[in-house]
Amino acid sequence: MSARWAGPAGLALWAPGPQTVGPAWRAATLLIAVGVLAPLASLLWLALQGDPSHWQHLADYVLPRAMRDTALLLAGVGLLVLLIGTGCAWLVSSCDFPGRSVLHWALLLPLAMPTYIVAFAYLDLLHPIGPVQGAIRWALGYASPREFRLPDLRSLPGAIFVLGFVLYPYVYLTARAMFMTQPAHLLEAARTLGATRSGAFFRVALPLARPALAVGLALALLETLNDIGASEFLGVNTLTVAVYTTWITRSDLAGAAQIAGVMLLAVVGLLLLERHGRRHQRFGSVQRMRAMQPHRLRGAAAWAATACASAPVAIGFAAPALYLLWEAGKRLQSGAGVSAALVASLGNTLALASGVTVATLAAGLVVAWGARALRAGAGWRPGVGAARVSVLGYAVPGTVLAIGLLTPALALDNAIADALGLRHLPLMGAGIVLVVACSIRFLAMPVGGIEAGLARIPPALEQAARLLGETTGGTLRRVHLPLLAPALATSALLVFVDAMKELPATLLLRPPNFDTLATWLYAEAARGTYEEGAVAALGIVLAGLLPVLLLARTQLGDTGTPGRAA
Amino acid sequence: MNSIRPSRRASRPLPPLQLLALALAGLGAAASASAAEQVTLYTTREAGLIQPLLAAFTAQTQISVNTVFVKDGLLERVKAEGARSPADVLMTVDIGNLLDLVDGGATQPVKSAALESAIPASLRGADGQWFSLSLRARVLYADKGMKLASFAYEDLANPRYKSKVCIRAGQHPYNTALVSAMIAHDGAAATEQWLRGVKANLARKAAGGDRDVARDILGGICDVGLANSYYVGQMKNAKEGTDARKWGDAIQVIRPTFAKTKGTHVNVSGASLARHAPNPANAVKLLEFLVSEPAQALYAGANYEYPVRQGVALDPVIAASIGQLVPDPLPLTEIARHRKQASALVDKVGFDQ
Numbered sequence: 001m002s003a004r005w006a007g008p009a010g011l012a013l014w015a016p017g018p019q020t021v022g023p024a025w026r027a028a029t030l031l032i033a034v035g036v037l038a039p040l041a042s043l044l045w046l047a048l049q050g051d052p053s054h055w056q057h058l059a060d061y062v063l064p065r066a067m068r069d070t071a072l073l074l075a076g077v078g079l080l081v082l083l084i085g086t087g088c089a090w091l092v093s094s095c096d097f098p099g100r101s102v103l104h105w106a107l108l109l110p111l112a113m114p115t116y117i118v119a120f121a122y123l124d125l126l127h128p129i130g131p132v133q134g135a136i137r138w139a140l141g142y143a144s145p146r147e148f149r150l151p152d153l154r155s156l157p158g159a160i161f162v163l164g165f166v167l168y169p170y171v172y173l174t175a176r177a178m179f180m181t182q183p184a185h186l187l188e189a190a191r192t193l194g195a196t197r198s199g200a201f202f203r204v205a206l207p208l209a210r211p212a213l214a215v216g217l218a219l220a221l222l223e224t225l226n227d228i229g230a231s232e233f234l235g236v237n238t239l240t241v242a243v244y245t246t247w248i249t250r251s252d253l254a255g256a257a258q259i260a261g262v263m264l265l266a267v268v269g270l271l272l273l274e275r276h277g278r279r280h281q282r283f284g285s286v287q288r289m290r291a292m293q294p295h296r297l298r299g300a301a302a303w304a305a306t307a308c309a310s311a312p313v314a315i316g317f318a319a320p321a322l323y324l325l326w327e328a329g330k331r332l333q334s335g336a337g338v339s340a341a342l343v344a345s346l347g348n349t350l351a352l353a354s355g356v357t358v359a360t361l362a363a364g365l366v367v368a369w370g371a372r373a374l375r376a377g378a379g380w381r382p383g384v385g386a387a388r389v390s391v392l393g394y395a396v397p398g399t400v401l402a403i404g405l406l407t408p409a410l411a412l413d414n415a416i417a418d419a420l421g422l423r424h425l426p427l428m429g430a431g432i433v434l435v436v437a438c439s440i441r442f443l444a445m446p447v448g449g450i451e452a453g454l455a456r457i458p459p460a461l462e463q464a465a466r467l468l469g470e471t472t473g474g475t476l477r478r479v480h481l482p483l484l485a486p487a488l489a490t491s492a493l494l495v496f497v498d499a500m501k502e503l504p505a506t507l508l509l510r511p512p513n514f515d516t517l518a519t520w521l522y523a524e525a526a527r528g529t530y531e532e533g534a535v536a537a538l539g540i541v542l543a544g545l546l547p548v549l550l551l552a553r554t555q556l557g558d559t560g561t562p563g564r565a566a
Numbered sequence: 567m568n569s570i571r572p573s574r575r576a577s578r579p580l581p582p583l584q585l586l587a588l589a590l591a592g593l594g595a596a597a598s599a600s601a602a603e604q605v606t607l608y609t610t611r612e613a614g615l616i617q618p619l620l621a622a623f624t625a626q627t628q629i630s631v632n633t634v635f636v637k638d639g640l641l642e643r644v645k646a647e648g649a650r651s652p653a654d655v656l657m658t659v660d661i662g663n664l665l666d667l668v669d670g671g672a673t674q675p676v677k678s679a680a681l682e683s684a685i686p687a688s689l690r691g692a693d694g695q696w697f698s699l700s701l702r703a704r705v706l707y708a709d710k711g712m713k714l715a716s717f718a719y720e721d722l723a724n725p726r727y728k729s730k731v732c733i734r735a736g737q738h739p740y741n742t743a744l745v746s747a748m749i750a751h752d753g754a755a756a757t758e759q760w761l762r763g764v765k766a767n768l769a770r771k772a773a774g775g776d777r778d779v780a781r782d783i784l785g786g787i788c789d790v791g792l793a794n795s796y797y798v799g800q801m802k803n804a805k806e807g808t809d810a811r812k813w814g815d816a817i818q819v820i821r822p823t824f825a826k827t828k829g830t831h832v833n834v835s836g837a838s839l840a841r842h843a844p845n846p847a848n849a850v851k852l853l854e855f856l857v858s859e860p861a862q863a864l865y866a867g868a869n870y871e872y873p874v875r876q877g878v879a880l881d882p883v884i885a886a887s888i889g890q891l892v893p894d895p896l897p898l899t900e901i902a903r904h905r906k907q908a909s910a911l912v913d914k915v916g917f918d919q
Contacts, residue, residue: 057910057913057914060914061910061913061914061916062913065916065919123774127781127785128782128785128786128787129781129784129785129812144786145785145786145787146786149785149786149787152770152771152787154770154771154773154774155771232735232773233773233774234773235735235771235772235773235774235918237918237919244638245737245909245913247638248638248739249737249738249739249742249905249906249909250905250906250909250910251662251666251905251906252906253642330808399638399639402639403639403642406639406642406643406646407646409646410646410647410648411646413650414648414650417650422650423650423844424650424652425647425650425651425652428647429652504637504638507635507636507637507638508636508637508638508639508643509643510634511634512606512632512633512634512652513632513633513634514634519635522637523612523613523614523635524612524614
């Protein structure tokens with residue numbers, strides 16, 4: 001039952017089998033892949049126009065430092081998110097302790113926080129004239145910061161700290177979902193065979209969770225790599241900063257595209273390496289097994305567990321959120337109030353995030369379903385290729401992606417306007433280019449999520465459905481979609497939260513008079529009045545809370561007991 | 567004037583549901599044509615800063631202003647939009663950015679007696695492709711307790727200030743412009759020496775914003791630093807008890823000069839008529855309005871900038887703490903010309919590392 005891509009264009013021969021998808025589906029898959037590749041191709045074209053002479057300068061003065069700092073930042077953040085994310089997920093999954101039922105969802109809360117807001121909050125909180133150092137000086141009896149102060153947050157370790165505590169939920173989410181559904185009998189078998197509790201974790205639970213950890217880690221690291229706001233605040237000169245400097249300060253867009261292209265190659269290489277590493281592994285489980293039961297901790301151990309699992313929530317969410325609340329309170333008290341325009345930008349934010357969520361989910365389903373055949377040995381190569389390609393949007397900085405999209409999108413826009421005889425740009429003017437840009441950027445999440453979800457649905461179910469006479473589409477609708485519901489919901493919520501925080505593409509591609517909360521906040525920051533942006537920042541966090549809580553509900557169940565995750 | 571909370575972007579926002587519906591349906595027939603007179607402004611300046619000016623313009627002329635605040639990529643966007651670009655006026659800060667728009671072919675010449683009489687010839691393109699609208703000086707913030715009568719930019723490299731200097735990233739346009747002025751005056755070799763000296767004097771990483779210089783002086787991290795003049799007005803005019811006011815109160819401000827010319831480094835904000843402006847007449851009206859006396863008074867009073875027009879009063883706090891400018895006589899185009907070299911030097915000495 002294999003389907004092969006064979007023959008010259010237009011004469012592809014398709015051996016009918018349960019794994020194939022129809023021509024419309026194939027066309028849609030290819031269209032999505034083309035959409036994702038268009039901005040990258042236009043960047044490549046730009047890069048080829050460039051004069052390579054600036055590489056001498058870069059090699060002499062920029063790249064060695066930038067590559068070292070980028071590598072250290074990625075290594076540091078990677079280590080921190082793995083440690084916090086996996087550690088907390090295991091703690092919450094395998095142990096019972098006071099506060100567990102709250103912490104198991106509260107650990108996701110930092111997802112609602114844009115990194116640049118947290119960076120700003122900590123710069124203020126930990127500044128020598130901020131509350132933390134003020135309290136320390138008071139306790140130690142120093143009168144002025146000139147007598148005693150802590151090291152500056154504006155440093156590589158500072159950036160690792162901030163990014164690690166904001167981005168760990170990507171790993172926590174995937175790891176927790178995985179631990180919750182790992183069959184208990186595997187761990188019990190390990191224990192019966194003499195493994196210690198930690199032995200069972202390191203030798204059974206952790207290796208089994210590896211694909212999930214890899215997905216979460218990849219998301220966190222790509223966010224780190226493409227971050228510009230927090231790095232700029234904290235003075236860490238990553239490769240992304242080098243891209244910006246080349247483009248903005250030296251007006252060399254082609255040169256910037258060259259650096260971005262090399263970064264993209266590195267990212268693709270890493271992703272391929274990770275896939276290669278687990279190419280022979282299968283992680284599906286045949287049927288729903290009894291999940292592990294948490295082991296009740298008592299006394300000091302219980303409270304230590306509570307403290308360990310609370311710390312990331314306190315650092316990544318509670319402290320910056322309280323800071324924003326405090327600043328917004330000061331702002332509102334000063335009589336400034338919430339303007340109608342701010343409310344309008346909340347509406348715009350929600351509309352943009354909804355549009356992007358629907359678009360990415362639909363596209364993600366098309367791509368992942370088209371690619372699923374590979375696992376059953378019936379590789380529809382272009383479909384698989386499209387799935388791999390679809391993550392690339394997440395691997396380039398937002399502004400760079402938006403710049404790449406400008407040329408092809410506006411060429412299309414102008415062509416449509418020519419055809420319809422319009423004097424304005426229909427796609428750009430209606431914000432459709434913006435929705436497309438954000439969708440390309442975030443497509444990796446639903447594709448990854450849905451692929452992982454599909455991988456856990458035994459092929460036998462599909463074979464049975466097809467044998468009983470159901471069509472491919474019917475199988476998808478009646479068998480897979482219901483089983484995929486948790487994966488779809490998780491992807492939708494992740495995309496929604498990320499699209500709400502999206503800044504760089506929105507800044508470049510929005511239509512006139514269109515503000516989101518993020519652009520509003522950025523505008524306040526751009527004129528150097530961050531504190532006035534506190535209300536908008538709080539808006540982003542509050543609006544992001546609901547999807548995060550829903551995410552906790554769909555993915556992790558209500559009470560910390562193993563939920564409905566497939 | 568921090569209390570200005572303009573009802574900004576109130577003019578014709580695209581209703582979110584319309585956006586959503588359009589996005590979902592993939593249809594693109596957003597009718598943007600309306601009968602009323604309008605003008606569309608693309609700006610890299612945060613729109614809130616100029617909103618009081620735009621509101622006054624609309625009140626006076628009945629022309630509504632659509633704005634897009636684009637941080638990076640203004641030129642790329644306008645070029646990609648091509649002949650159908652809705653942009654009428656392009657507004658940006660820093661002379662280098664302004665000339666990039668001209669060199670990128672995104673502008674067209676304007677012939678206007680009102681603009682030419684209001685703006686000194688040195689602050690606009692001879693061909694009418696660009697016009698300065700306001701000036702800002704790169705000044706020294708210093709701890710209140712220091713005794714400093716005068717200061718040269720060159721002094722910042724003096725070992726006397728070892729570990730006492732704060733400044734934002736060297737690659738920021740505000741700093742590359744200063745470095746390129748230094749190159750024009752003293753040559754690349756001397757400027758490199760100077761940059762190394764300043765780098766050696768840094769109390770912390772060259773990062774953050776201009777107001778952080780004042781905040782870090784209050785926090786005891788440093789004693790002196792360079793920053794733009796209008797932040798002084800923002801901070802020292804802020805409400806009593808706010809953080810910004812505390813930072814502003816912690817500093818004194820000196821107008822530094824180049825040793826050679828005895829002039830202070832000045833940069834501009836400015837605007838051009840977009841090449842494919844659909845409403846060119848309204849665009850010129852807007853440009854002319856922005857250099858009119860009431861608008862220039864708003865630039866000075868609400869934004870704490872230096873007006874380009876002669877005879878417009880400064881904000882009292884700016885007048886008291888910084889005073890009248892004696893700008894460096896170096897032509898602005900010279901600053902733009904050395905910008906790439908300046909940026910390369912900043913990399914070379916590892917200023918931001």
